[in-house]
Each structure stands twice: as structure tokens, then as C-alpha cells.
Amino acid sequence: KTEPNYFSGLRRELRLSNVNIKILNKTIGSDPLSVVNSAIAEFKKDQGYDMIYCVFDKDKHTTFSAAIDKARNTHLKRKKGVAIHTIISVPCFEIWLLLHYKYTSKPFCVAGNDSNCAEVESELKKYIPDYEKGNANIFEMVKSKIADAIKNAKLLGIYHQTSGTDNPSTKVHELVEYLQNLKSIHI
Numbered sequence: 029k030t031e032p033n034y035f036s037g038l039r040r041e042l043r044l045s046n047v048n049i050k051i052l053n054k055t056i057g058s059d060p061l062s063v064v065n066s067a068i069a070e071f072k073k074d075q076g077y078d079m080i081y082c083v084f085d086k087d088k089h090t091t092f093s094a095a096i097d098k099a100r101n102t103h104l105k106r107k108k109g110v111a112i113h114t115i116i117s118v119p120c121f122e123i124w125l126l127l128h129y130k131y132t133s134k135p136f137c138v139a140g141n142d143s144n145c146a147e148v149e150s151e152l153k154k155y156i157p158d159y160e161k162g163n164a165n166i167f168e169m170v171k172s173k174i175a176d177a178i179k180n181a182k183l184l185g186i187y188h189q190t191s192g193t194d195n196p197s198t199k200v201h202e203l204v205e206y207l208q209n210l211k212s213i214h215i
Contacts, residue, residue, distance in 0.1 A: 029162035037167020060095030119144035128173035
């Protein structure tokens with residue numbers, strides 16, 4: 029629920045109500061392949077979308093690679109075609125939230141079946157002590173630091189060009205900047 033809450037808050041902040049943005053919730057499944065399949069199903073119901081973004085985590089999801097492949101290989105038919113853009117966070121969306129407060133390239137890895145995300149959440153709680161997944165006000169808590177998060181995510185992307193790993197990383201800034209640009213177009 030964290031991601032939909034964040035993007036709902038961003039949409040309100042940017043006053044993008046006149047732009048058709050649909051945020052699918054977790055009732056369809058939150059694993060990466062379910063997210064991609066739901067986006068495809070939504071497009072088949074309503075082919076009016078110009079862009080499709082699927083936001084999901086890598087963490088230890090067994091469907092991660094299948095979701096990436098399906099998104100890459102699915103060609104949605106329309107006059108000019110619509111691609112599925114994957115907005116991935118490694119290990120989880122909380123790395124994007126952490127980048128609002130600091131730059132880090134420290135990998136987040138735990139052994140066994142534990143979630144790598146728990147380690148990111150622990151670091152995030154140094155800045156948002158009462159942070160919990162699904163917080164309805166998460167966007168309001170971090171919105172004043174969006175520019176920092178974008179800058180830090182881009183720096184992290186540069187770091188990963190030579191690091192040999194994607195942990196941690198995020199592409200959330202690409203979607204945030206796209207939505208910010210929509211705001212400037214629709215003023």
C-alpha cells in the first residue's frame with residue numbers, strides 16, 4: 029500500500045486530477061508478475077492510456093524476472109503503440125523513501141527468507157521514526173525532499189553503471205519526473 033499512497037499523494041500535490049491516472053491497488057496481487065498482468069488487463073479494458081508504468085520491488089520475489097520479461101515483450105496495440113515501463117526498486121520502494129533523506133549505495137542484504145526490505149526500513153526509521161508500510165500520509169512526510177530524492181536516485185544510477193550490482197537502486201524518480209512534467213504541460 030505504500031506505493032499507491034505515495035503516488036496518490038503526489039497526484040494530489042501536482043493537481044493532476046484532469047489527467048487520467050489509474051493507480052491499481054493490492055487486491056490484484058503485489059508480486060511483480062501480478063502487477064504487470066494487471067496493467068495489461070487494464071489496458072485491454074481501456075486503450076486510452078498513453079503510458080503504462082508498473083511500480084514494483086525486486087526484494088526476493090520469485091516472479092521478478094518473469095515480470096521484467098513480460099513487460100519487455102508485451103506490445104500493446106494502439107495507433108502509436110504503448111510500452112510498459114517498469115519502475116523497479118531494489119530491494120524495495122523504501123529505498124526511494126530513504127533517498128529523500130540521504131544518498132546511500134550500501135547494499136541491503138539479509139540471509140535466509142528474511143526480507144531485504146526490513147533492513148531498508150530500519151535505516152528509514154532513523155529519519156521517519158514512526159514509519160510503517162502502508163502509511164496513508166507517506167507522501168506528505170517526504171514531499172519537501174523530492175528534489176533530494178531525485179538527485180540521489182540519479183547519483184545511484186551513475187554509481188551502478190560500474191558497481192556490478194543493482195542493490196540498492198530505484199527508478200521511481202523517472203515516474204516522479206514524468207508526472208512533474210505533466211503538471212507543467214497542463215498548467
